[in-house]
Amino acid sequence: MTEPILEVTDLKTHFPIKQGIFRRQTGTVFAVDGVTLYVDPHETLGVVGESGCGKTTLGRSILRLIEPTSGTVTYRGEDVTSADKERMRELRKEMQIVFQDPYASLNPRMPVRDIVAEPLRIHGMGRKEAYDRVGALLGKVGLMADHGNRYPHEFSGGQRQRIGIARALILDPSLIILDEPVSALDVSIQAQVINLLEQIQDEFGLSFVFIAHDLSVVRHISDRVAVMYLGQVVELADRNVLYESPAHPYTSSLLSAVPVADPNAERARKRILLEGDLPSPANPPPGCRFHTRCPIAQDVCRVDPPELRQTSEGHWAACHFPTAPGDSLVAQVQRLGRDLRLVEAREN
């Protein structure tokens, strides 16, 4: 049995809402509110959810780019959350991040060579040696060595993301957190970057935490997938299990809402329409956070928050009434004698 490379236990990151001239705290945003998960070596864990679900804050809290409020993060068995500054700097060699907006995350006044070399220089490497390493690495991410002399504005979006990936790779990390790495890119470029990520994962033996809102991309790249809703993981399973027999009603609804780029598939599908909007993470509903939109919610769901429980080997769901394999959310709703807004995904 392999040891996980990353373990996150009951992680919470709360932000105070401050108002008025005395900046008194008037509320709290429960951005990440009790997340537990692990990542195995060489594995890709996908994290999906809608805006405000806390997936970005989770990624940053793992690296302590945002200081978590409570809970622990361990990297290869070592507690990251209690590491001092010096140790944290060492740990960040091992754990890197790639951001969504490749332009905002690259200093426009530095040539690419210096941007990618900066982490090496910070860690004390001489300029000459650092530049040699950068030149070799630029080739691996599909750029040319002489691209190093240019500035970020001279590159297209896809190339900038390659630069961001090169910078994340330069310290030879074991874990990279990818925060919406392809969502700002055009479709044709997106596929190039996804392939590049898969290729460098194999070549460098990396583990990925792949944070995204695009469920199709996440299924494609991930080994396991965690679904987040209002700061919590509501379901976690192997990718095919999660996509083919989801146990949590939110996952079922989310999957049924995604338009599939295949007209025949759309003609055959029915879509579950959730009522209402996402509640605010500053004011999450009591009990199960999903109960306000859940088609199978019952009395217990309104008061008692469900824990993330294993429904079958490796399949976890936080629901009082998880959908059993072979059953469906639609059938569950019908057994309760309730109405579900089902619509044709495509009218014929």
Place this chain on the structure above:
Amino acid sequence: MTEPLLSVRDLSVTFRSDDGDVTAVRGMSFDVMPGEVLAVVGESGSGKSVTSLAIMGLLPRSARISGSAMFDGKELIGADIKDLRRIRGKDIAMIFQDPMTALNPVFTVGNQIVEAITLHNDITEKAAWERATDLLFQVGIPDPKRRIRLYPHEYSGGMRQRAMIAMAMANGPKLLIADEPTTALDVTIQAQVLQVIRKAQALTGAAMMLITHDLGVVAGLADRVNVMYAGAVFESGSIDDIFYRTGNPYTLGLLGSIPILTSRSADKLTPIPGSPPNLLRLPAGCPFRPRCVFATDICHDAEPDLFPVNGDGHSSRCYHIDKVVEARAGSTA
């Protein structure tokens, strides 16, 4: 034979820039038939939004526009602003990606919908408010009697999008132009809004031009598709032509680039190599040639026309249609 509702011929749009002229739309021709949904698909810089803005007369005066856009027997290109205003918001209505570009933040949602109604109809204020409330109800805004008095910022993103759709429906348009209408929305909200758009279209019987980069949205909504690249239509056909009998290398490349939600496959995607062209310096011949796996010498010499592909109304801007069709048949078999 029914007449097209909108008939665009040889439409070109050129912008001046410090580095030279940029031709964003190059000789576009297409028809929109009454009641149909025509999707216009393309990546950033393909000219899909500029086309619709040119038709609506919403481009800055510095843009040079040539060609023709006949709507319901009237020429829109170069039309008098007064005539355009009579058409905009009545016979042609727009739905934008960001509803705050269409909604005025200092007026209530109700005020704005009522204004849209009274501007084009001889109707009492009271009747207009009733009609506006009904429209909000139609697009699924809960408690419309109360919400009609709220300001746009008091609405959630999905509700604003609905309010904008209600406003677009207000005067029973013949053509709805929806520019990335759900791109900014979360997926569960997107599903709601797509349903509302479909309902709005069914209720008004309007035709729709759906501008999007999302092939999933296209697959669920469109009757016909125009695929755009470098300011020109590269492939045009029915939804099944485009997805299953693909006749253009660029379309084929797009389809190979997207992972499919329902697919177990973890095989590598087949992306399009390279980057979209710089509109200031389009490559000689076919603008897609530098990225195209089917390209031969002929592609270097001249840009291909839109040639017919097997099937009615299916055409592709390519010299190697047969090879593309064969490749597609091989990949879906």
